[in-house]
Amino acid sequence: MVGHLLVRPLYFLQIMESIITAQHTFKASKGRLINPGDLIFKNLTRFFAALILVLVVLMAYEMIRTSALSWNKFGFNFFIRSVWDPVQDEYGALPFIYGTLVSSLLSIVIAVPLSLGIAVFLTEVAPRWLERPVSFFVEMLAGIPSIVYGVWGFFVMVPWLRSTVEPFISKHLGFIPLFRGAPYGVGMLAAGIILSIMILPIIASISRDVLKAVPRSQTEAALALGSTRWQATRIALAYSRSGIFGAVILGLGRAIGETMAVTMVIGNRPTISASLFEPGYTMASVLANEFTEATSEMYISALVEIALTLFIITIIINSFARLLMWSVTSNERAQKA
Amino acid sequence: MRDYPGTRQTLIDIDTIPEKGKGVPVDHNKIVAENVSAFFGKVQAIRDIQISIPENSIVAIIGPSGCGKSTFLRSINRMHELVHGTRITGKILLDGEDVYSIDPVLIRKKIGMVFQKPNPFPTMSIFDNVAAGLRMGGTHDRKNIAEIVERSLQQAALWNEVKDSLSKSGVGLSGGQQQRLCIARALAVNPEVILMDEPASALDPIATAKIEELLFELKKRYTIVIVTHNMQQAARVSDYTAFFYMGELIEYDVTKKIFTAPSMKQTEDYVTGRFG
Numbered sequence: 343m344v345g346h347l348l349v350r351p352l353y354f355l356q357i358m359e360s361i362i363t364a365q366h367t368f369k370a371s372k373g374r375l376i377n378p379g380d381l382i383f384k385n386l387t388r389f390f391a392a393l394i395l396v397l398v399v400l401m402a403y404e405m406i407r408t409s410a411l412s413w414n415k416f417g418f419n420f421f422i423r424s425v426w427d428p429v430q431d432e433y434g435a436l437p438f439i440y441g442t443l444v445s446s447l448l449s450i451v452i453a454v455p456l457s458l459g460i461a462v463f464l465t466e467v468a469p470r471w472l473e474r475p476v477s478f479f480v481e482m483l484a485g486i487p488s489i490v491y492g493v494w495g496f497f498v499m500v501p502w503l504r505s506t507v508e509p510f511i512s513k514h515l516g517f518i519p520l521f522r523g524a525p526y527g528v529g530m531l532a533a534g535i536i537l538s539i540m541i542l543p544i545i546a547s548i549s550r551d552v553l554k555a556v557p558r559s560q561t562e563a564a565l566a567l568g569s570t571r572w573q574a575t576r577i578a579l580a581y582s583r584s585g586i587f588g589a590v591i592l593g594l595g596r597a598i599g600e601t602m603a604v605t606m607v608i609g610n611r612p613t614i615s616a617s618l619f620e621p622g623y624t625m626a627s628v629l630a631n632e633f634t635e636a637t638s639e640m641y642i643s644a645l646v647e648i649a650l651t652l653f654i655i656t657i658i659i660n661s662f663a664r665l666l667m668w669s670v671t672s673n674e675r676a677q678k679a
Numbered sequence: 680m681r682d683y684p685g686t687r688q689t690l691i692d693i694d695t696i697p698e699k700g701k702g703v704p705v706d707h708n709k710i711v712a713e714n715v716s717a718f719f720g721k722v723q724a725i726r727d728i729q730i731s732i733p734e735n736s737i738v739a740i741i742g743p744s745g746c747g748k749s750t751f752l753r754s755i756n757r758m759h760e761l762v763h764g765t766r767i768t769g770k771i772l773l774d775g776e777d778v779y780s781i782d783p784v785l786i787r788k789k790i791g792m793v794f795q796k797p798n799p800f801p802t803m804s805i806f807d808n809v810a811a812g813l814r815m816g817g818t819h820d821r822k823n824i825a826e827i828v829e830r831s832l833q834q835a836a837l838w839n840e841v842k843d844s845l846s847k848s849g850v851g852l853s854g855g856q857q858q859r860l861c862i863a864r865a866l867a868v869n870p871e872v873i874l875m876d877e878p879a880s881a882l883d884p885i886a887t888a889k890i891e892e893l894l895f896e897l898k899k900r901y902t903i904v905i906v907t908h909n910m911q912q913a914a915r916v917s918d919y920t921a922f923f924y925m926g927e928l929i930e931y932d933v934t935k936k937i938f939t940a941p942s943m944k945q946t947e948d949y950v951t952g953r954f955g
Contacts, residue, residue, distance in 0.1 A: 562794065562798075563799075563800070563861070564800075564811070565758065565787060566756065566787055566791065566792035567787065567788075567811060567816075567864065567868055568785070568787040568788030568815065568816060568868055569784070569815040573815045577800060577811075580800070580803075581802060
């Protein structure tokens with residue numbers, strides 16, 4: 343409905359008209375002659391572009407509409423309540439928001455140093471014959487379906503965490519609340535690790551591109567001052583810091599929205615616990631798990647409100663990342679000019 | 680313009696070239712290149728270069744684009760080898776010691792470099808830019824650093840312009856100021872030789888004049904090798920001039936001689952503007 347309003351009917355008339363009079367040029371606004379083919383092309387592409395906007399607006403509209411019931415009942419408290427009781431129709435999203443944030447942040451903590459290490463290796467250290475295949479494999483990691491990561495995580499990583507890693511950590515670092523509790527295997531730590539593997543290719547490949555865009559003159563300036571390779575790399579990292587930050591934010595966006603793999607290893611229990619070994623739940627996982635069994639209208643409405651929250655968070659994070667990337671590229675252009 | 684034997688009309692008014700080089704007491708050759716050849720992959724950029732650069736002098740390297748003058752400059756402080764697939768043969772001696780047998784990090788501390796385009800570190804303040812080399816070299820004493828930064832900026836004739844804005848970003852300066860900042864940055868690590876790769880080619884005439892003036896001051900303490908496209912500049916600032924052509928050193932002599940009575944035909948053609 344909204345779509346019809348946004349795409350002005352006039353364009354369709356013009357397109358039809360130009361098809362009919364395809365052999366003739368005709369006068370457009372300001373009395374200029376234009377080719378009808380160009381006009382079709384222009385308006386057709388304009389239509390497709392508008393479609394994307396319409397889609398996003400419609401999605402937001404639909405979610406706002408459906409979640410109104412839950413919003414009217416719980417209001418802002420929805421976001422700070424930790425009760426999730428479909429039987430009593432009492433809902434609060436806090437454990438899911440907490441689970442999403444903690445698992446994503448954990449994955450960032452693990453993935454960022456690794457990705458930067460890979461990016462620095464690829465740009466500064468690796469010989470050419472090695473750079474290509476390694477880049478290829480890093481990018482290939484991004485193409486593996488998330489369910490594959492989930493299956494691997496569930497059957498290989500989780501048992502290993504349960505039997506080896508978590509007992510080891512709790513034995514030596516158990517005095518920190520983060521690492522206290524029974525080693526379940528499934529839980530926040532497992533989710534964080536699987537997510538870090540999944541976002542690693544994004545952060546690594548974008549950071550590599552950003553580092554490659556550092557002008558040679560910068561590294562050479564450092565080296566000519568008698569810096570070591572590592573010091574010159576630090577100059578390059580400082581130069582590209584906002585681009586790398588953008589890469590991290592894009593990775594964070596992916597981690598926040600990731601569903602299947604996390605659902606399989608996080609344990610799916612809506613609790614808030616200080617320990618990373620305890621099971622948790624994320625916004626994306628609860629949607630995947632409970633949508634099919636949501637019976638009451640309030641249940642559906644609460645789930646949709648969670649979806650809307652996730653939608654808004656990812657939009658904010660992604661636009662933030664884009665802005666940062668743009669500022670980097672426009673700086674480059676300014677420097678070239 | 681008088682006619683000198685063996686010269687056509689030169690681009691430069693010969694009388695304006697100061698007598699230099701002759702009076703300089705040459706007791707020590709700071710840099711000696713022996714049979715230096717450099718390659719990019721299979722392409723040979725310079726061929727068997729033999730040259731001696733006296734201490735506390737300014738040597739200009741001139742020649743048409745692609746003649747290998749920058750490559751030679753960059754092989755002195757081992758920057759040439761940073762590009763993939765490059766190779767170098769022959770010897771370059773700094774005070775009698777082959778630079779290729781010493782850690783490049785140490786060599787580059789002794790042989791500073793100023794590039795064609797000003798390249799201050801954009802994330803650092805003016806102060807930090809000058810201090811960068813010191814800090815990377817392991818100097819962390821604040822008082823010491825502050826002293827050296829001030830001295831270097833004064834040597835680069837920039838102190839009076841920036842002393843009140845040391846904490847501001849270096850990229851906010853004008854092009855000429857940025858280049859002098861880069862010179863100060865190079866001076867701060869206390870080098871013995873300064874290589875300059877067309878340091879004024881991106882600058883306007885006034886900024887260029889300032890840099891040239893600066894060179895005369897720096898000569899007292901440092902040995903300077905400057906690559907330039909600008910023959911007037913070479914004539915104005917240098918004691919000795921080397922003419923490179925097609926990767927070879929064609930002629931190397933006292934600057935005045937190169938511009939007034941060169942012994943090689945190619946040199947004459949170049950300085951009279953017949954090619955290049």
